[in-house]
Amino acid sequence: MIDILQFRLRYGQQTVAFPDGPPRFPERFRGRPVVDPARCPDGCRACADACPTEAILDPGEARMRVDLGRCLFCADCVEACPPGAIRYGHDHRLAARSRDDLLVSRDEPLLAAALDEEARRLFGRSLRLRQVSAAGCNGCEAELNATGNIQFDLSRFGIQFVASPRHADGIVVTGPVSENMRAALLATYEAVPPPRIVVAVGACAISGGPFRGSPVVHDGAAGALGGIPVDLFVPGCPPHPITVLDGLLRLLGRLDGDEARRVAR
Amino acid sequence: MTEPLHERRAGAPAILETWNGEAVDVRAVPVLPVARFRAVILEVLREGGRLAAFFGRPVDGRVVVTAALADDPEGKLGLLSTVVDGAYPALSSEAPQAQGFERELAEQYGVVPEGHPWLKPLRFEPPHREVRDPFGRSDPAATIPGEYPFYRVEGEEVHEVAVGPVHAGIIEPGHFRFQCHGEEVFHLEIVLGYQHRGAERMLAGGPDRRSLVVAESIAGDTSVGHGLAYVKALESLSGVAAPARAMALRGVALELERLANHVGDIGALANDVGFLPTASYCGALRADFLNALAEICGNRFGRSLLVHGGVRFDLSSDSALALAARLRESWGQVKGAAGLFFESPSVRARLEETGRVSRETALEIGLVGPAARASGVDRDVRRDHAFGIYRFAHVPVVTADSGDVFSRAWIRFLESDRSVAFAVSQLENLPDGDVRAPPARLAPDRLVVSLVEGWRGEIAHVAVTDRDGRFARYKVKDPSFHNWLGLALALRDGQISDFPLCNKSFNLSYAGHDL
Secondary structure, three states: OHHHHHHHHHHOOOOOOOOOOOOOOOOOOOOOEEEOHHHOOOOOOHHHHHOOOOOEEOOOOOOOEEEOOOOOOOOHHHHOOOOOOEEEOOOOOOOEOOOHHHEEOOOOOOOOOOOOHHHHHHHOOOEEEEEEEOOOOOHHHHHHHHHOOOOOOHHHHOEEEOOOHHHOOEEEEEOOOEHHHHHHHHHHHHHOOOOOEEEEEOHHHHHOHHHOOOOOEOOOHHHHHOOOOOOEEEOOOOOOHHHHHHHHHHHOOOOOHHHHHHOOO | OOOOOOOOOOOOOOOEEEOOOOEEEHHHOOEEOHHHHHHHHHHHHHOOOEEEEEEEEEEOOEEEEEEEEEEOOOOEEEEEEEEEOOEEEOOOOOOHHHHHHHHHHHHHHOOEEEOOOOOOOOOOOOOOOOOOOOOOOOOHHHOOOOOOOOOOOOOOOEEEEEEOOOOOOOOOOOEEEEEEEOOEEEEEEEEOOOOOOOHHHHHOOOOOOOHHHHHHOOOHHHHHHHHHHHHHHHHHHHOOOOOHHHHHHHHHHHHHHHHHHHHHHHHHHHHHOOOHHHHHHHHHHHHHHHHHHHHHHOOOOOOOOEEOOEEOOOOOHHHHHHHHHHHHHHHHHHHHHHHHHHOOHHHHHHHOOOOOOOHHHHHHHOOOHHHHHHOOOOOOHHHHOOOHHHHOOOOOOOOOOOOOHHHHHHHHHHHHHHHHHHHHHHHHOOOOOOOEOOOOOOOOOEEEEEEEEEOOEEEEEEEEEOOOOOEEEEEEEOOHHHHHHHHHHHOOOOEHHHHHHHHHHHOOOHHHHHO
16 A cells, blocks of 8 residues: 555656646647648649548649548658648647538648537536447547546546446447448447437548448448437547547537647647 | 469478568469368477468469468478368368368358368458358348357356447457356357458558558557558568668567557556556556657557658657657556556455466467467567567567466566567667668569567468569458457356456457458
């Protein structure tokens, strides 16, 4: 017991400063991509040709966008673009409420809007989620697990992952949703009492990720759930735990726009 | 048709000798009659050899089955093939370690291993060619995992417990069915396949711009391990050698991945026995190793680090030294946190004698990685089939002998200690030079077996190129492929309440198995 207390004292406080202070990332961390079509050589589409998941739309044109729902945040496009028309920033805020919002251009921040007032009244101070891995590779699952550890400590915001869908206010889907997992995903969703939310975490759950187009997957939660709306998309491969926290807190209306100024560069 | 499907001349060797990462002419792999093929494999296995890979591929409407046998003490691999039509006498009836491979072969190509002790679907994937269902299902396409001929124990007071596919925690899906008598488990059957994404079929026809990210996503907690097996295969097939500095950085990344997972597992085991200090601390300390990977390549799981020809990111000597110092410090913290756990008598009492897998069983079913070493089986690809930096710098292999949950936990701690020492010494002595060699086209009609010791054990990728230098077949084997059966056997005669603990002590990949 004394050893445990001694260790505890030496080890100290581990919880990250976020969201009250700026989150810290390694220098090479790849956050939201930034595009500057003005730098594109005429007719060049090298970034799009290098992208493993066809995430770059209209390369070389003024309306060039990156689909964060497909983006794996790998470095293939950046490497293919010596003029620096596409690069990664450090902005961890990637979550969005609609699939269209995930198409980002230039250097515009992406801030997920909050749920409506009634939903915020219900879930704002206590949100219980049931996680369903539907052919996730264990990358997103690992980062979701990490949101609950003593560093990111999701429970300090009243958000918790629970063991039964009956106890949950919504589901968090990871993976491209394999055909073999579709029925179990639907059954889990049905077991959550309404009103309920759906959160898709990771490129796979949003678009199929690296497995998009495979005949045995459904290219993500929206495709598999057939008409059931997804309330929050959290891009990444996998998303950093801070990105997940940011998305959930914004969904609950617990981060305001002012927080934008505190993003570390 | 690119290879002879006839019997070779008398006196020709039955096995083509090769080693980890050597690309051989696919036409040089002996094609034996089925009976001879089977007899040679069984003899090698009886003498202590091991099946590292065993897979089919279609050639002109028939199925060529290739076995990659591993001779660990000699550091050699042996290749041999046969051609099967419809059915052949199973290996599994005499060599249990072949059971998963033969179920896979049946599922992918409709080839029936006759006499297989219990032929069942492996991962419920659609067949790779038009076949009659080898499992006799009326509508194979409609079958999802769970609709399955479970082993059943009958009798008064015998009851069945079914768990999954959706589990209580944030865990990948799988179905577990226990045959119990009171608390005692007579039998555990594990049904997987929920995670099947078609990874092998996406890799076939490549390499293309998607291939590397698919390889990195075979098991997301083993991105470096599978990614390395993949780029290593590419380099062997194209004759490109990664520079020394890249090899060292790859070794550092592979050990960081091992450290993150082993430290996380010690924390998870602590959580399962309710020893919360270690659960909390190791859960957080795991992040030190993930963040170290992110320092190198920007991603906590090491994604985007590896490329055909080397690594994408270099470290300055200052940042390499700083990283080494941080690793030393983190390991000091882990030693403290894990020490609390291993020194606690109540923890040891709970872990010892729980979920025992004997050495004989481990050998028989072909366990790999820490699970094998915890049962006293001395095998590690980093030493036995050394690749990359491990040919120049050695990581001592640790074994334990009790084969229980305690051994599987303790092995992780001891291995981590050696991994830290290795990673630190590599970072402090990085070779000079580039980290990347220019990639080249893959040679046609080649076969390569690419082995890597991932944190769960032996990862085996086998790539076969066609006459245009594209993948005619890309076979992936995650260590979990062997070890899931080890978990099932660990539960035999144990208590059902031991399951979470046993499961964590193996911590296997569902996605890696289901592909």
